[in-house]
Each structure stands twice: as structure tokens, then as C-alpha cells.
Amino acid sequence: MKLHFDLATVLRGDYGALFLHGIELTLAMAALAWILSLVVGILLTLIRLTNNRLATAFVASFVAYHRNVPMLVQILFWYFGISNILPESLQTLLNHYNGQFIFAVVAIGLCSAAYLSEDIRSGLRAIPYGQYEASRALGLNFLNGMRFVVLPQALRNAIPPMVNHAVLLFKNTSLAMAIGAAELTYVTRQIENETFLSFESYFIATAVYLGLSLVIMLCGAKIAMHYRIPGVK
Numbered sequence: 001m002k003l004h005f006d007l008a009t010v011l012r013g014d015y016g017a018l019f020l021h022g023i024e025l026t027l028a029m030a031a032l033a034w035i036l037s038l039v040v041g042i043l044l045t046l047i048r049l050t051n052n053r054l055a056t057a058f059v060a061s062f063v064a065y066h067r068n069v070p071m072l073v074q075i076l077f078w079y080f081g082i083s084n085i086l087p088e089s090l091q092t093l094l095n096h097y098n099g100q101f102i103f104a105v106v107a108i109g110l111c112s113a114a115y116l117s118e119d120i121r122s123g124l125r126a127i128p129y130g131q132y133e134a135s136r137a138l139g140l141n142f143l144n145g146m147r148f149v150v151l152p153q154a155l156r157n158a159i160p161p162m163v164n165h166a167v168l169l170f171k172n173t174s175l176a177m178a179i180g181a182a183e184l185t186y187v188t189r190q191i192e193n194e195t196f197l198s199f200e201s202y203f204i205a206t207a208v209y210l211g212l213s214l215v216i217m218l219c220g221a222k223i224a225m226h227y228r229i230p231g232v233k
Contacts, residue, residue, distance in 0.1 A: 022187035036109030041116030066114035075107040079179040104176035123158030163220030
């Protein structure tokens with residue numbers, strides 16, 4: 001039996017443009033969700049450091065929810081659940097500006113923030129207590145001490161696990177196809193349905209995901225090496 005692979009068909013013309021659009025949307029979704037997760041993750045870490053019982057309970061509940069509920073369920077909840085309780089004018093606005101994309105970014109970003117907050121907290125534990133004392137000796141209050149002295153070191157310590165979660169976040173963007181976001185997996189499925197070239201379509205998608213994941217890992221390794229604190233393994 002002779003096997004024939006027709007990669008050219010799924011790469012040329014409108015199909016090639018669809019693949020490029022899917023890749024662009026996937027990268028944009030991953031980048032925005034990563035920024036959101038980093039900002040929220042840092043905020044969660046700072047809130048937990050206040051040692052306020054109510055605030056600590058809120059952060060613990062946030063982390064527990066996002067770490068124990070499947071990300072797909074969270075995406076569906078945001079798109080079909082949260083969207084329905086928003087004002088109608090806001091729903092119309094979101095739909096006009098690609099609501100599937102926006103809700104996917106929010107859901108993926110918040111879920112990843114729960115993991116990043118734990119990574120950052122682990123990075124804080126590796127900071128010697130003398131650094132906290134040094135920040136106070138410089139006359140810095142809690143927030144400024146965290147901003148200028150402690151948190152930058154904690155983030156440098158947390159780069160390796162944060163890179164791992166960046167790769168996971170990138171791969172999890174494929175779940176957005178469940179709500180119709182036209183990312184790479186969605187357009188691959190669309191092309192496969194139209195061409196009936198299943199192997200070729202998913203081969204290209206697999207190669208793209210693998211290649212971009214390796215690029216993220218390589219860049220993360222270089223960043224971790226560059227910002228590694230001397231003496232810390």
C-alpha cells in the first residue's frame with residue numbers, strides 16, 4: 001500500500017492563511033493571558049503576605065478553585081456563565097470585539113495566576129530574612145521593600161517554574177476552541193473538515209505546537225541563566 005502525504009494542499013491559498021491566522025491568535029492569546037497571570041499572581045502573593053485572615057482565606061480559595069477545576073470548565077463557565085450575568089450593553093461590546101478571545105484570555109490567565117502565585121511564594125521563601133531587614137534599614141515601607149528589594153529577587157528565583165507554566169499556558173490555549181475562538185487547534189479542525197486530510201492537518205499543528213513550545217523553553221532557559229542570582233542553584 002503506497003502512502004501519499006499532501007502537505008501542499010493544507011498549506012497553500014486560503015488554508016495557509018487560516019493556519020497563519022490561527023498561529024497569530026494563539027500567540028496573542030498566550031501572551032495576553034501570561035501578562036494577566038503574572039500581574040494577578042504577584043497581587044495574590046502580596047495579599048497573602050499581609051497575613052490578614054480574610055485576605056489569606058480569599059487567596060487560598062482562589063488558588064484552590066483554579067487548581068482543582070479543569071481549565072476547560074473554567075473557560076466554559078466564563079463564556080457561557082459569567083457572560084450571561086453581565087449587562088446587555090457590555091455583552092454586545094464584548095461580542096463585537098471577539099468575546100470568545102477575551103473570555104478565553106481571562107479564564108486561562110486567572111487559572112495560570114493561581115499557579116504562578118505559588119511559584120512566586122516559593123521564590124520568596126528562598127530570600128534570606130536579612131534582605132527584609134535591609135529594606136527596612138533603608139527606610140522602605142512594606143510595599144516599597146517588596147517592590148525594590150524582595151520581589152525582584154523572588155521573581156528571579158521563580159523563573160524556572162514560571163517558564164514551565166508558560167509552556168503549559170501556551171498549550172492550554174487549544175482549549176479555547178471549545179467556545180469557538182479561532183486559534184490554531186480550531187482552524188486545524190476546520191481545515192481537516194474541508195480537505196479530509198487529517199494526518200497532514202494535524203501533523204502541521206503538532207509541529208507548530210512542538211516548535212513554539214521548544215522556543216519558549218529555550219528562551220526561558222536563557223532568561224533564567226541571565227537573571228540567576230549568583231550562589232543560588
